[in-house]
Amino acid sequence: MGEIKQIRLCGLGGQGIVLGGTILGYAGINDGKWVAGSSSYGAEARGSACRSEVIISDEPIIFPHVTRPDILIAMSQEAYDKYIKDMGRDGETVIYDEQMVCTKEISGLRQLGFPAGSVATKELENKLVANMVILGIVAEVTRIVSRNALLSAIEKNVPERFRALNLRAAELGLALGRAQK
Amino acid sequence: MAGDMEEYLRPGVRTPFCPGCADRILVRLILRAIAELKIDIDRMLFVSGIGCAAWIPSPHFNADTLHTLHGRAIAFATGAKLFNPELITMVVSGDGDLAAIGGNHLIHAARRNTDLTVICVNNMVYGMTGGQVSPATPMGIFTSTTVEGNRERPFDLCKLVAAAGAEYVARYSVSQPDTLVSSIKRGLETPGFSFIEVISPCHIQFGRRNRLDTAAETLRFFAGKCLMKDEAEGLSPEELRDKIITGEFSNGRNQAD
């Protein structure tokens, strides 16, 4: 059996969670993987626990929804509180925005905080690209997608006038991820 | 061949209309307008809904005809015309079909100014289904569903369609054949949405319930009510009551008067 990774991104509506999931999935495609993704939409996507899920696999995916995340990416407290319940097995990882989330102690669970939001605000003067910073971090720390796949996914999915900004945000995230190691 | 009216009639067709029905006259008048414009009828598409009036093009006209669902003729016509703008597309249907069940399609096509010529055959009643009230039935008229006389106000269809944005809007009666034919020609020649309301009396379902026993009487009754627009000018509302004002109400979006 090849590798299969289940990833859940969550946060507030308006933080670009759905776009983040789409870009992550797209990057998986760029890496030649099988990918399935589904997201909150409608009122849910604007709410306080917006969610986007991606499965990246070496083989065709039979059931396309996340059954148990290997990686939880949390961008808000409410979303963290809601979805942390599904986490806790060995080898699972939580990546969160340390400005937004206070974690709970869960033994054996790797939980890594990063200043994604504050880096976006300070370095790029745009809090909205915290999602791209986080994606850069995730790519570097978990290796679920490659750097090039991520950057080209951003290029394809972000409108021209925001492209450079989003790419820089992802680069900052990649750097933060490298520093962590 | 372009211009030959007899060629425009589908051979071997027995008309379904009651003897004396004004729609029989209208069959000829529409074809006369097309013949006078020398339009090759193979370039035309006739779309109709359901009702007596919807039988005017189908099967009488020897051309492409699309006999659709009750109320939906304009929507069907929109698809055909948009996909193939070469088709000179005319919709012929009744007052019930176009103004009741299909009223929404009518105002939206006028709003879009879709390039269609719509002939609304107004007998002020649902002819085919046995003479029920229609949104064009005048007040006081007896129908099978207004047994004490119609208490609802009818639409002024021309005002409605003009207000919705139609390019060309006119009303004439089959009792004014020459002006009607010119109007249909104007409608066909006008790019955009053209709407011609034709007063085409039904003696069977409308006439008989309102003490008009023959086709001729019914026709005369309506003819007597028709006033040309300029004749109507200066008349008091009292004098205009029960009158049908005929003429052009909009020809070119900005010249509506």
Place this chain on the structure above:
Amino acid sequence: MAWKEVRSALPAGNYYYSGNEAAAEGAIAAGCRYYAGYPITPSSEIMEWIAVRFREVGGVFIQMEDEIASLSSVIGASWAGAKAMTATSGPGFSLMQEGIGYAAMTETPIVIVDIQRAGPATGQATRVGGGDIMQAKWGSQGDYPVIAISPWSVQEMYDQTINAFNLAERYRVPVILLAEQAVGHLRERMNVVEKIAIFNRRKEKGAAPFGAGDDGVPPMPAFGEGEKLLVTGSSHDDYGLRKVADPLVQARLTARLHNKIVNNREEIIQHEDYYAEDADVIVIAYGFTARSSLFAVEAMRREGKRVGMIRLKTIWPFADSLIRDVGSRAKKIFVPEMNRGQVAGEVMKYTCCDIIPYNQTDGEVIHPNTIMGELRRLL
């Protein structure tokens, strides 16, 4: 034959599309160049995708005033020569029913994508449902043929939309892509191949446009070709002339409409078998639920349990002989559905083997664990 190979509209390769986007691209690949629609969750992305892409490929797009108008204009466009489509969800699909009957009666090739949501009525607009199975078959008055396909993946939203157009053109029939919200909004890897096979409606100058043809499917001319067509939803003879009181005409026409689909069902119906050969309990599933089911079946096979699955890719015409055959082999048939047993009822018509429906109508997909739990109880 009217089959031909054409280049795909998209460059060959892998894409990351939603099911709705894939359906729109499938339509474009199949040659669809007329689309009319009315916004409704969860199908609107199809219309929005088409609105953008038709500007690139040169198609006619219009947002109509309602679903009745949308479908009506699609039928009008089809007779003007277009491959034409609309998409909607339950409430709009209900409004389209009269037009679907009309398309069946006039043998108009059209494609309708129904992204099913949780009903009845407005129900839960953003949630999944599968309650339009019977509506797709019996929603309009009278007996009439339709083809309905149930895709289970984004790839199939693309491939089966192409297939839907091919079937519509081949059999002159309305074809319904009966997808569920969970497939319409799923994003997946979708592969586009360089060339696809396309069927374009047969034409034959002067031939009766409503005659029997060789296989019950007459050739179809378009408006503007000088054929002086009579198209009507009233009962009609081979040339479209209204015959509204002739029992022979009515009987012949309704029989032919029915038979042109039923007699060709081997060519139309698609299904897939998974571990069904030696299974004691067979799951019959379709659409998204088939993915949950296959996941469950594979997990239980690894435990050595004799379970299998048959996936119905075509819902209408119904795979009657397949079900007869399965019923003669299996001990039990399990039918999980996101409705109150619409396909289970059909299955019961064709076999008297023990049939266990499972009906979930809570606006959520059926989880593999649920299916595993049920299967364990049946073994």
